[in-house]
Amino acid sequence: MAEQWIKPYGDTQDDGRVQLSFTLPVPLDEVSKEGARRLALAMGLDEPAVVHAEDMGQGFSFYVLYGQSKHRIDLSTIQVAKPEFEVLDKDGVNALIAEKMGRKMVVVGACIETDAHTVGIDAIMNMKGYNGHKGLESYHEVRAINMGAQVDSEELVARAIEEQADVILVSQVVTQKNIHLDNLTRLSDILEAEGMRERIILVVGGPRISHELAKELGYDAGFGPKSYAEDVASFAINEWIKRKAA
Amino acid sequence: MAHLQLDQARIDRARDSARRIAGRVFDDMDRSTTTTVERATLRLMGVDGVDENQVPLPNRVVDHLLERGLLNRGAALAVAAAMNEQGWTAQQVAEAVAAGRLVLDGGDDTAARNTADALAAQSCEHIATQRAQRAALIGNSGEAPQPWLYLIVATGNIYEDIKQARAAAEQGADIVAVIRSTGQSLLDYVPYGATTEGFGGTYATQENFRLMRAALDEVGAKVGRYIRLTNYCSGLCMPEIAAMGAIERLDMMLNDSMYGIIFRDINMQRTFIDQFFSRMINGYAGIIINTGEDNYLTTADAVDAAHTVLASQMINEQFAYLSGLVPEQMGLGHAFEINPELENGFLWELAHAQLVRQVFPEASLKYMPPTKHMTGNIFKGHVQDALFNMVSTVTKQNIHLLGMMTEAIHTPFIQDRFLAIQNARYVFGTMRDLHSEIEFKSGGLIEQRAQAVLAETESMLAEIKRTATGGKGLDGVIAKAPGYYNPFPKRMLQGGARHG
Incomplete structure (x- = not known):
């Protein structure tokens, strides 16, 4: 493939202009300001300029900088993992499930472990859905069980066994010091230990989830912001068909 | 000035409905206490700290009373009775219960009530002092x-x-x-x-x-x-x-x-x-x-x-x-x-x-x-x-x-x-x-x-009608027995903020 080198665009091709802001844990003075500039240099920015610096009290200071990225990237060398499936609408998903499965698809969902924020799982699962996209509960070929917030991984897996789930859908919204990664790994470990991993279509969603990250964590798919019930359902039925054929 | 024309009669009617709803719930709930209400009562009476397994002493005492079927009369009286009997503080009683050195019994007598009341008065005084401190600051x-x-x-x-x-x-x-x-x-x-x-x-x-x-x-x-x-x-x-x-x-x-x-x-x-x-x-x-x-x-x-x-x-x-x-x-x-x-x-x-x-x-x-x-x-x-x-x-x-x-x-x-x-x-x-x-x-x-x-x-609000069981924590709800006593409501409900 032809090379395609790019760098950030400010107002002229290849000027590399980027903005940056951060806090330093020292009061503001000429030294800390120069420190901020040198930090930007060390980050790979040419001609960095501190355009704003302000003392924040309690020994902290805030900086806004502009600079020119030294680096460039060849887009032609990049491959990004994307779930390969056709996104159908609600009727399309229902029809495909009816045709291929001949029964309802069972989806068990939850916010796991410490996460108490159900916005994401509710948007995908609840009848009402989100932003005009109806949730899985409204799909007559899907049996959607939303276990809500702060569900232990064990409890989720037990429910999945009890309900003979085809799909487990987990949401991780709140994240501090990357706790969501530990939570997600724990769930996939438990499924593995229960010998269920092969049978279950395991999906994760959340504002900081990408498909690539999900794959790394041992999930079948990951859905980030702007994903709706039909995206998740389309993936699930496609995956089910693919596994059946294999 | 920014002001909307609103129908005051409508606001009053909505408020009346809300008052009816809250009043009905309150009458039902006043017949029971909960484990955490009793633990809070003990905390206000000065029980604090944890046992060797990091279990808080208020939990230990309340669990003890629950096991002995005594919690329905309130934790305050049982602890106050033991205080009188042993000449100890509430904290010492709790520590002894947690260590298995003391078994509480009901203790519904005037002396126990008096002791519980005295502790409650002291506790309310501390809180009133904090309130005054806030105002002073x-x-x-x-x-x-x-x-x-x-x-x-x-x-x-x-x-x-x-x-x-x-x-x-x-x-x-x-x-x-x-x-x-x-x-x-x-x-x-x-x-x-x-x-x-x-x-x-x-x-x-x-x-x-x-x-x-x-x-x-x-x-x-x-x-x-x-x-x-x-x-x-x-x-x-x-x-x-x-x-x-x-x-x-x-x-x-x-x-x-x-x-x-x-x-x-x-x-x-x-x-x-x-x-x-x-x-x-x-x-x-x-x-x-x-x-x-x-x-x-x-x-x-x-x-x-x-x-x-x-x-x-x-x-x-x-x-x-x-x-x-x-x-x-x-x-x-x-x-x-x-x-x-x-x-x-x-x-x-x-x-x-x-x-x-x-x-x-x-x-x-x-x-x-x-x-x-x-x-x-x-x-x-x-x-x-x-x-x-x-x-x-x-x-x-x-x-x-x-x-x-x-x-x-x-x-x-x-x-x-x-x-x-x-x-x-x-x-x-x-x-x-x-x-x-x-x-x-x-x-x-x-x-x-x-x-x-x-x-x-x-x-x-005019249409709301609802009751229910279900959900977490029902096991911590205990119907009050006839001798139930808690020394705090009569003091605290007189109002703090209302009286400065």
């Missing part, structure tokens, strides 16, 4: 004009929280809320001591309260503004957290009457009994409660569900009256959560906020920033927050939770708070007297919207 260092800027810290480590809270106060925050570790609401005990590890927040413990209080008093004196401290009086240990907060002079508590039922699947009876007792303590301690109506809008649509917010505020108001709170202590919650893509959405936000202001003219309204429609586009997010700030100042809200442009990304960085405070101060300053300069067009879109929400609220 406000008298000395002054306080900020409203809306008060309310800011959250949530590092998980109390010492890191203190650092950030002090910085926030210096930058202009008037209220610091320490977010609790995720999941604490479902713990049936209160952790002990200073804590340095939590998830999405810091454990609410009495020692953490004390440490943060001391830090805020110190920085408050420095910046010349009393800095209010907030925590979460919710979940399975609601009354105990109220007791700890009253003892350590917190100023505000998240304390919704229904949040646990709706969002944490906590049993309805348990929630109502616990909220009554915890609000009674908050009321006496001069603490402003914050209700959680903003949460309705994170799961439902802010336009469709606007009337559920007002209906819930009216019920929360009536429950608060039953617990002895005065209107100024009612931080009724609502939020700026309308989809930014909706045409005229800003008008509807103004209508909702002004409606709430006029229905509760004396309440300390708590206004929450956009969260649901915040995205990774922090630049747009900063504008959304600016619009929110504008509605807040124009409609004269009291407690203003600062919006963070990184809301959808992470728990705030120190500069996120810094920029949020700058944003709010800019808008509040530049629009300081705008509210008294503008009028809403009579019969205009904003007024019509407010009237419609009010009408929907009235009919919703």
